[in-house]
Amino acid sequence: MKKENEYIEDILFGYFTGDLSEAQEKELLQWLEADESNKEILSKMADWWAMAHVPLFVSDMKPDFEKHFGNLKKTSSLTVYRQKINLLGKIVASVLLLIAVGSLSYFIGKYDVNNNNKIAYFETVVPMGSCSKVILPDQSVVWLNAGSSLKYSGAFNKANREIFLNGEAYFEVKRDSLKPFVVKSEVLDIQVLGTCFNVKAYQNEPVTDVALVSGKVNIHLNRKFSTSGEVVLSPNRMLSFNKKTNRAKVMEIKGEDAYTWKDGILKFTEQPFDRIARDLERKYDVSIHINSESLKKEVFSGSFSSDYSLSEILNEVDMDKKYTWKRNGHEIMIYDK
Structure with a gap:
C-alpha cells in the first residue's frame, strides 16, 4: 500500500502542475470514482494548492506538497478526516x-x-x-x-x-x-x-x-x-x-x-485587420492599438504556422509598407506612415 500511495501522490502532484500523461489522467479519474473519500482528499489538496502557490514557484512546489500531504504514504488507505471549513x-x-x-x-x-x-x-x-x-x-x-x-x-x-x-x-x-x-x-x-x-x-x-x-x-x-x-x-x-x-x-x-x-495556426479569410488584431492579442498576450482608420478596415486572407513570431506576422501584413509600428512591453502601437 505504501508504494501505491506514493504513486497516487505523484499523480496528484502531476495533476496540479499540469504534467500528466493521458494514461495517468485515466488512473486519476478511476481513483476518484473508487471512493468518495478520495474526492475529499483532492478537494482539500486543491484548496491548499490554490492558496499556497499563487504565483507558482516550481522549485518549491514538490517539497511543499510532500510537507503538507506526505502523511498519505504512512496510512494504509488514502483517507483524511473532514475539516469544518x-x-x-x-x-x-x-x-x-x-x-x-x-x-x-x-x-x-x-x-x-x-x-x-x-x-x-x-x-x-x-x-x-x-x-x-x-x-x-x-x-x-x-x-x-x-x-x-x-x-x-x-x-x-x-x-x-x-x-x-x-x-x-x-x-x-x-x-x-x-x-x-x-x-x-x-x-x-x-x-x-x-x-x-x-x-x-x-x-x-x-x-x-x-x-x-x-x-x-x-x-x-x-x-x-x-x-x-x-x-x-x-x-x-x-x-x-x-x-x-x-x-x-x-x-x-x-x-x-x-x-x-488549437494547433497554434492562425488562419483568416477576408477578415478586417481590427478583428485579426484581437486574435493576435490573445495568441501573443499583447495589447494592440491601431491608430490608422484605413488599416482597421483593410481586409486580409492568410495563414501563419505556430513558429511565426508576432513581428513576422505584422511585417507580412504590411507588405506594401504603408504602416509603422512600435512595441513597448505588452503594448503595440500601429500608425500610418
Whole structure:
C-alpha cells in the first residue's frame, strides 16, 4: 500500500502542475470514482494548492506538497478526516470529473454551503497566450482558446449537459440522445446530440461565429439580439452573427479551417485587420492599438504556422509598407506612415 500511495501522490502532484500523461489522467479519474473519500482528499489538496502557490514557484512546489500531504504514504488507505471549513467562494482546482491538459489554464470550483457543500459549478479559465484541452464528465472533449472561459454546474451529465462559454472553443461532443449537449453564449444557444464544431463567442467582440465540422447543430438566437429564431447548420457551414447590426448570415467554409488555432495556426479569410488584431492579442498576450482608420478596415486572407513570431506576422501584413509600428512591453502601437 505504501508504494501505491506514493504513486497516487505523484499523480496528484502531476495533476496540479499540469504534467500528466493521458494514461495517468485515466488512473486519476478511476481513483476518484473508487471512493468518495478520495474526492475529499483532492478537494482539500486543491484548496491548499490554490492558496499556497499563487504565483507558482516550481522549485518549491514538490517539497511543499510532500510537507503538507506526505502523511498519505504512512496510512494504509488514502483517507483524511473532514475539516469544518467554509469553502464558499474559495478558489480551488476542479475536484473531480474534469481533467485539463495544459498547465496554463486554471479552475474555479464554487461550493454551495446552503446545499451540503455540494459543488455549485466548475469553471475553466484560459489566460492570454495559451490554450487548453478539457475532458468533460461525459467524456466530451473541448479545446479552449486564449482568453476564454467555460463554466458548467455540478449537475452536468446528470440532469443535463449544459455549459456556458465566453470566448472560443472547439468541441468533440459524445453522443447521448437522452441528454442533448447545449452551449450557451451571450448571443446564442447551440444544441447538439453528438458532433464536432467550433464556437467563437467573445463578449467583447461584435461578431459571434459557429462553424460546423460534422453532424448537425441547432442554433437558437437570443431574442435580445434577434427574432430570427432557430437556424440548423449542416457540415462545412458557418453562422456569423453581428451584434451591432443584429444580422446573421450562413456561409460555406472548409470545416477544419475553423479550429486550426488549437494547433497554434492562425488562419483568416477576408477578415478586417481590427478583428485579426484581437486574435493576435490573445495568441501573443499583447495589447494592440491601431491608430490608422484605413488599416482597421483593410481586409486580409492568410495563414501563419505556430513558429511565426508576432513581428513576422505584422511585417507580412504590411507588405506594401504603408504602416509603422512600435512595441513597448505588452503594448503595440500601429500608425500610418
